[in-house]
Amino acid sequence: MAAPLATAGVVAGIGFTVGLAGDACHVASGTTRYEWSGVPEIWHSQVWFPFLVAGAVMAAAWVGERAELPAVRARTRRDAVAGAALVLALYALTALLRGEPATVSVVLTGALALAIWSWWDPSAGAFAVAAGAAVAGPAVEIVVVALDGASYADDGLFGVAPWLPCLYFAAGAVAAGLWAAIARDGA
Amino acid sequence: MAAPLATAGVVAGIGFTVGLAGDACHVASGTTRYEWSGVPEIWHSQVWFPFLVAGAVMAAAWVGERAELPAVRARTRRDAVAGAALVLALYALTALLRGEPATVSVVLTGALALAIWSWWDPSAGAFAVAAGAAVAGPAVEIVVVALDGASYADDGLFGVAPWLPCLYFAAGAVAAGLWAAIARDGA
Amino acid sequence: MAAPLATAGVVAGIGFTVGLAGDACHVASGTTRYEWSGVPEIWHSQVWFPFLVAGAVMAAAWVGERAELPAVRARTRRDAVAGAALVLALYALTALLRGEPATVSVVLTGALALAIWSWWDPSAGAFAVAAGAAVAGPAVEIVVVALDGASYADDGLFGVAPWLPCLYFAAGAVAAGLWAAIARDGA
Numbered sequence: 029m030a031a032p033l034a035t036a037g038v039v040a041g042i043g044f045t046v047g048l049a050g051d052a053c054h055v056a057s058g059t060t061r062y063e064w065s066g067v068p069e070i071w072h073s074q075v076w077f078p079f080l081v082a083g084a085v086m087a088a089a090w091v092g093e094r095a096e097l098p099a100v101r102a103r104t105r106r107d108a109v110a111g112a113a114l115v116l117a118l119y120a121l122t123a124l125l126r127g128e129p130a131t132v133s134v135v136l137t138g139a140l141a142l143a144i145w146s147w148w149d150p151s152a153g154a155f156a157v158a159a160g161a162a163v164a165g166p167a168v169e170i171v172v173v174a175l176d177g178a179s180y181a182d183d184g185l186f187g188v189a190p191w192l193p194c195l196y197f198a199a200g201a202v203a204a205g206l207w208a209a210i211a212r213d214g215a
Numbered sequence: 216m217a218a219p220l221a222t223a224g225v226v227a228g229i230g231f232t233v234g235l236a237g238d239a240c241h242v243a244s245g246t247t248r249y250e251w252s253g254v255p256e257i258w259h260s261q262v263w264f265p266f267l268v269a270g271a272v273m274a275a276a277w278v279g280e281r282a283e284l285p286a287v288r289a290r291t292r293r294d295a296v297a298g299a300a301l302v303l304a305l306y307a308l309t310a311l312l313r314g315e316p317a318t319v320s321v322v323l324t325g326a327l328a329l330a331i332w333s334w335w336d337p338s339a340g341a342f343a344v345a346a347g348a349a350v351a352g353p354a355v356e357i358v359v360v361a362l363d364g365a366s367y368a369d370d371g372l373f374g375v376a377p378w379l380p381c382l383y384f385a386a387g388a389v390a391a392g393l394w395a396a397i398a399r400d401g402a
Numbered sequence: 403m404a405a406p407l408a409t410a411g412v413v414a415g416i417g418f419t420v421g422l423a424g425d426a427c428h429v430a431s432g433t434t435r436y437e438w439s440g441v442p443e444i445w446h447s448q449v450w451f452p453f454l455v456a457g458a459v460m461a462a463a464w465v466g467e468r469a470e471l472p473a474v475r476a477r478t479r480r481d482a483v484a485g486a487a488l489v490l491a492l493y494a495l496t497a498l499l500r501g502e503p504a505t506v507s508v509v510l511t512g513a514l515a516l517a518i519w520s521w522w523d524p525s526a527g528a529f530a531v532a533a534g535a536a537v538a539g540p541a542v543e544i545v546v547v548a549l550d551g552a553s554y555a556d557d558g559l560f561g562v563a564p565w566l567p568c569l570y571f572a573a574g575a576v577a578a579g580l581w582a583a584i585a586r587d588g589a
Contacts, residue, residue, distance in 0.1 A: 121510060
């Protein structure tokens with residue numbers, strides 16, 4: 029097993045990278061806008077965003093690890109590349125959905141999120157972490173929007189996009205098993 | 216093995232749910248329109264549609280089970296979630312293709328349908344059921360359109376969308392092994 | 403093992419088919435345009451294009467086979483259907499990205515390409531062939547564009563589309579293991 033600190037660093041790095049690249053898609057496409065002025069930026073993001081995502085991914089991964097919920101599939105470092113890539117692809121896909129009916133964007137994103145959970149680790153534990161992320165992530169963003177920190181072009185869900193819980197669901201499902209996948213040797 | 220009646224119920228329920236949610240995407244996006252008036256609706260669908268899909272999925276699943284064609288991959292209940300989710304994602308994706316050239320929509324939908332068959336169960340039996348669905352499904356819809364029951368925005372294939380056989384192919388491929396997947400214990 | 407000549411033929415045929423169908427999507431959607439006049443055409447392509455792709459896929463497959471780099475996953479003929487279908491789906495998807503910001507199209511295509519590599523064979527060897535294809539493929543197309551043989555609607559990368567290296571990456575990753583997959587018996 030890798031040292032816990034190294035594992036935490038890799039997990040946080042994956043969260044930071046996916047958050048940064050995905051957010052760049054949202055900003056570039058006009059899906060989201062930062063509204064606070066004078067905040068330093070990295071690529072298209074205000075500096076707090078990728079760090080927030082990194083922290084959230086690390087927290088979800090830590091919860092998934094500590095809870096010792098039995099995984100259906102034991103994932104490895106190689107799988108973690110595919111998991112992170114699929115979540116990022118779903119993130120980028122949502123940047124193409126601006127102006128689409130909520131029915132279409134939610135069903136499409138939701139079905140893909142369910143497929144990602146079901147492929148990565150169709151366990152009750154991963155589902156619970158994913159469902160928690162689907163509630164907590166949008167809740168935090170709703171607060172940011174309410175504080176005039178950001179805005180969504182499609183704002184039908186209390187100021188955020190209706191498909192946002194589905195994206196967090198997919199991210200949470202993969203994050204739930206990410207610590208074990210990265211810590212596992214010889215992967 | 217689960218009791219046949221329970222298995223039939225779950226299979227029909229999956230067909231009903233995927234049909235209802237996918238059709239909602241088609242109607243919400245203007246990909247399809249119901250033309251008969253005075254028919255009761257569930258969500259965006261006229262009531263007969265999801266029941267027809269449920270029956271068709273159950274029939275395909277029953278044929279796939281009774282034909283006892285050898286499966287290349289033995290699928291389980293967990294896989295069935297992924298299979299249904301991927302077919303629904305493909306269904307929702309077709310709702311984004313309105314106005315795209317038929318070449319693009321057919322190649323994209325066809326390649327993804329082939330990948331779904333190839334992942335779920337790349338057997339000759341599943342291919343046969345999928346090919347049968349790709350002919351029978353659009354044929355029924357062509358009749359419905361001819362009877363002025365519905366219309367497609369892109370109607371290049373005798374009144375229905377040119378990618379419709381590809382969507383039915385994917386649904387048929389998964390349905391072919393759905394009975395066995397649901398009936399299998401301990402999945 | 404299949405005879406080398408038969409294997410070469412199947413590999414070239416896959417490259418030809420994917421190149422022809424994918425290019426048809428690009429031309430039909432206006433993603434690319436042929437500019438030389440008087441050249442015979444097959445479907446939407448000038449005749450040299452699918453043969454060039456077939457040769458490139460055969461070359462990449464031959465390099466992948468001869469280099470004897472250890473594969474992480476031993477792929478079979480059945481897997482080759484899924485691999486070719488996913489690369490073709492990615493090809494068709496890029497035909498929908500015209501006019502999207504480069505950030506979105508590159509992140510989406512790149513994440514999916516990485517996922518394809520990571521699913522097909524997450525080995526260093528496949529990555530090396532994929533990376534080589536991601537450089538060599540666009541380089542050849544940049545020369546064709548510079549010679550006024552073709553043009554891209556989105557031409558931000560020296561005349562070609564910015565997501566083009568990602569598409570070649572995915573194609574190269576699958577091509578790297580295609581010879582072994584086709585040659586393997588009983589697949």
